Amino acid sequence: MLCDVASGTVTLLTPDTEYTDQVKPSVCGNRVVWEDWSSGWGDIMMLTLGSNGPCAAAAFAADPQIGPCPLQVAFSDLSTGAPTWRRWDFGDENGTDEQNPVHVYTASGRYTVMFEVGTPVCRDLAVSEDYITVGAAPRANFSANRTEGYAPLAIAFTDTSTGSPGGWQWDFGDGSSADSHDPVHVFTAGGSYPVQLTVANEFGSDTVLRPEYITIIDAVPGILRFATPGVAVLADGRVAIDSMSLTDLVFNLAENRSLVSWKPDAGSGLARIRLIADSAGFVEENGTLSGFVVQTVAESRVLMTGASLPTELNFVCPGWYPEGAVRVASWDNATPNDIFDLYEVLYGCDYTGFSSIAATMEVDPGGTPVAGMTVRMGADAGWAAREEETARIAFVRLTGYGGEVLPARRIAANGTVWFEADAPGEASRFVLASLTGSGNPFQFVYRVIEQYVTDNPEKAGASLAGATGRDVPIEEIASEYAESMAIGSGLLSLDESGCTACPLSVWAEGGTCTLFVPAGTRATGCDCEPLQEITVMSIDTGDLPAVQEDAALPLGGVDLQPDGATFEPAVRLTFALPSCYATDFGMPAIRRWNATAMDWEPVATVVDAANGTATGTVDHFCIVGLFAEPYPTATPSPVPPAPTAAPAAPAVIVPTMRPTHLTITAGLVAWATDMAVRHPHVIAAAVVLAALLGARRIRR
Template sequence: MTACKALIVICTAIAIGLLASPAVAGERAPGDIVSICIDGGSQEHPDIDGGTVVWEDGRNGKSIYYSSGPGGGSRKVAGAGTGQRYPSVSGDYIVWEENRNMSPDIFFFEISTGVTTALTDDPADQWMPVVHGEHVVWYDARSGSTDICLYDIETGSETFLSCSPVTDWKPALSERYVVWEESTGNGDIWLYDIRSGERHRITGNGARQTYPSISVSRIVWEDYRNGAPDIYLFDLDDPGAGEQRITDDPDWQVSPAIDGDLIAWEDRRDGPWNVYICDLTAGKDKQVPVIPSATEQLYPAVSGDRVVWQNGRGEGSDVYAFTYFSGTAPVAEFSANPGEGGAVLNVRFIDQSAGDPGTWEWDFGDGNTSTLQDPRHFYEIPGNYTVSLTVSNAFGSDTVTKTDLIRVGPPEPPVIRFRAEPVSGPAPLTVAFYGDLPDYATAWLWDFGDGERSVHRDTYHRYDRPGVYNVSLTCDNAGASATHTEYDYITVYEQLDPSFSADVRNGTAPLTARFTDTSTGGPETWLWDFGDGGTSSEQNPVHTYVSPGAYDVTLTAGNAAGSGTAAEPGYITVHPPTATPTPTVSVTPTPSPTVTPTVTPTPTVNVTPTQTQTPTPTAIQNPPGGGGGGGGGGGGSAPVNPGWSTPEPNPTPKPTPREADSGSLHLGETGLVDQVARIHSADGVATLMIAEGIRAVDAAGNPLRAVTLATIDPADVPAAPGAYVFAGYACTAGPEGAAFSPPATLSFNFTEEQWDAVYNGSVQGGLVVQRYNRSAGTWEEVPTAVLPEARSVTAEVLHFSAYALFAAAPDDGAAQAVAADTGQEPTAGEEIPYAHLIPGLLALIIAGAGALLYFRKGEP
């Protein structure tokens, strides 16, 4: 037995591709369609209960197959009979008609046990069985004429209904009732009450009523009283409602099936037979096909929210299933504000519909429409306007119309209001102007006070010269115009550019340097940092460096426009003082009591060094004692050459390190960074600073010992977030996953030319640093500070990742953010730390070696 292995997704694609007809367009039922079995041979007459589907299968002759659902495979029922037809399923039971003993009999199969039982074995015919709950019914000719037999599965008892059924199709069965087409008249619908044993006539119309189906108390059938057949319904629990017509299309609707609120039938209104459904909770007028198709769809069966049918005829027939998504149509409602005013009147419409609509169709009454949920519309011509809204979803649509809702009067002079950001700053100053009111004007004219103008509602303007400027905006409203002026609105200061010099930058300690402020732009305040802990607020201070070392010097200059900082790393170099001794040596030997020593003093040596030191010489002699070997004799004192103690030079103070080596982190005993670490990107723009007291850990939570900072090629930067454009600078800090508490600081520092391109090419203050979240694939803003006076943008770094600088994109495109060309070539390699000290150290070593050789030239 070949299993049906089509998965739900694959089957859905096959169903849509094979079933959908390009000639059939329109609405379809909401839900999912899957194939149950599309194997070779025919698959016909399906039935369904819950998740179990049964059908006739012609792949190996006529056999009964069943499936537990889409993708669950198919199985053949036990037994090797032939001519098996018309299966029916309910719970654990499957019944069918089988021509095993030269005439059709009824067979019964339990899915859970796999046992097949013959319910009849009579030479007369028994055919078209239906099972529901604990009962089975079928047509039976044992009495010599056709009757209906009701079989009790639990007791095995049989009850004949004493009727004359029309056997074109199966009888119908529910928990309490048996329903069939009786041959009275042209065919009527009759009912048998299993509990009471009574029979009732349901229809008495002169036309034919056939093919009944029942669910609890609701009965549906195919009815010919209107000529072409329609689908009708009768509710036993609501007999006063009478026989209700479900379909009224002039074409044919036949073979209905019902379960609960869902009815399915064959419908020819689209040309070929298609399966249509009606959800009674959405209204009997809501009738849609499950999947419009050029292939015939026959014999539908319903269970809960599922429909199965035979797709095609003969050898090409297959079995498909559809799961219906139930719901209700929306109810349309909306509001509008304002409802009246002079032309041009800007009205905002708000959808207030209930029922989860999926589409909106607005008619504003002046020939204009919209499909937005909450649109705005401008009424330019005076008059009264009727507005309507139609909302729809998969279950229906609804329309609401409001007559003379909008009343538009003659044009009125506009009320003008505008704003600018920023309103002050150093030249050149780029200002964003926004025409907030009126938003209904038809024309705008800006006068920026420096001879320049613009006709855009929202625009940008650059002030190149310092000064105070008036700004005016003139708006036109359908011929009525007005002007509003803000006096002394924009203030532009001279650009502050801090710089300085020193009269001496290199020398030995103590070194006194005179610093001169060379800043431009009219600085009024100064704050010097000399790099050794000393500061000054004078314009031109004098400072003395006591200890050797290399010192950074920083000047922060300020005025009314703001402040700026000039920093010169390693600007002052202080060497240790050179010490060259000039010794004068006098030696007086110590006499021995028994031996008169001969002492040869060392001659006086005079050296004239840069600085003179006089060491104290120490005579070295042997202690008194006995004579040596050879003649051996009494003790005495041997003549000796006096020796010298080498003078100790003054220790050279070492400057306290202010920063760790670039890229490495120095951690204290507590695990916190105890020396400031700075690392620069190769292009010199990005700098990462990790301050003292920060806890730095890698992705595994271990103490972090080293960091990296690399630039990212702009072509490799992921797409910018919607409201921003990439400013041309990006870097990645590693190792990835490293974390800092409190945050480290990432800064982008620019030359004047670079800053002008990045800052003045965007809305000032609109720069922001964002971090790329690799797992989410999105950019995320981080706390950012824009420092125009320092030409710098700084950001907080909690986690290592890719970081990039973005600029706010203007709302109307009046200005464009341009990515700055850095204008710098990558540095071949980092400069050796303290390279400027190497020549001095070499000179000091050579001088010391020469002095040592000179002083010791009289020794052996």
């Protein structure tokens, strides 16, 4: 190709294809194509012989360039040079050859637009990176590092909203607010507080409100401490007691060589400490008692840690722990969270609920090994007399993963009515309440209707922790704390903020596993929309994905649907352990299946041997299995003898069972028996009336 620069004339020279291998330029008819590296890049150039005229320059505009989804955008061709053709690429896999098109973006994101124009002489391309921004209002969500504690309590909130919010407005329910991303707020007064978060960006805003999300307990925990000046542990493990340093030291080695007791300082919170030695007993030498201690029995002073009525605690430890400390607190009524847990335990024990709550007592041994304890709580004499006529007063022990009903023993001392019960030595809350169940046959009908027909009422405000005790009629309980239960699948009742309005328990077919979703849970599906229904489906052990790296044996499994659904906070999953697990398997553990990694992941598991359950929490739905190691074949090491004189722990009752015809019938029989024992005059009158009516029919 020859080009006359002066005249602009271009003459095509036909290559000698027989003797040359010409590729740059390539000639085809009246077109010449070549590479141009003058700009540093390999641009492809083309010249059409016989065509004259200026090249077109691509340019365009759009209106609007930003907006919520779906977004309609009008594009305008601003090119120069009279292009004869054009091609649009909108960045979402759509395009057109119209001059001034209108396009609708249906998904959020940032889009790069490319516009190419051309003439018979040349072509040009205009590219605008991230030119169109299509967005949506954010979806509000948040979490907290804790939701309950004693005043003053600092709580760290974390924004977990989606949709790239740019602004935050927090309302903590106590008159305080914040506009930071992840604030820390200090609650100073007892009560239950709603927390509200509003997030916003350029496309809109969203608000989530969690009623009674934070519970501040109006109590000051007391610490019961073992540390006593004059009592030390020797190098060989013996406990040495300086008899001159202790107050009210009591011992008589001639009658009982294994018992020593004293009265600690008032600051310890304890009224008396008793040390029990092994069979060799204590030895006295130069005013010092020494011996190997196998058990410590501690009795607290009368404690006023928050409740309007006093509490006491006796506990037993297997040995002497000079740094031992047990935290005790109490408050009137119960927290909203405890009330929901209370119902779960009571339903499992065939109670319909409670009539009234006196107070709650929390005991936390911390790192101190406690073998058993006796809790004692004072009660108003009028309340006790009134409730004992129509209900059963008992302690309900809550552990965080279940609980039990403890029979309460009534004790009258110094004009105060006390109730006490023996319990295991783990951290627990004890709710002193009057329980309803076998006292009214109509309550059984109510319970059946409540379980099978759910009207999903919105949860009303619960009693504030630290408030004055009150009677709670059964109608109010039904409206405030109704719980839905289902087998296989269950519907979630949602409030205006998208959180669950009442708790839901869903049992897998066969009763091998139950899923508990508490009230106030935000359940979200894979489409980021609030979840309406959940399913718990049992899986045979042979159908579970294989374990790759260890010899764990599957004991059971469930498929939680819809797959990928998320829960904030996490929901509780409880497996029923097979009856043979204690003899045939090692410690059970829950695992969840990671479909991406194709492997099982461990889930923190709490095993309740007395109840025969294993419990864990899950924050998203997938396949979940229960596994156990094969029972070791090696001879187990000898188990040391249990300490003597420890309070016996009553049997734990399996929580949360669905009512059946058998339990209803048994409850009615229990009611009739209870009426005969408590009110024989009523039964006698009913028998006489029945006899008179029968005699009247005979005469007729």
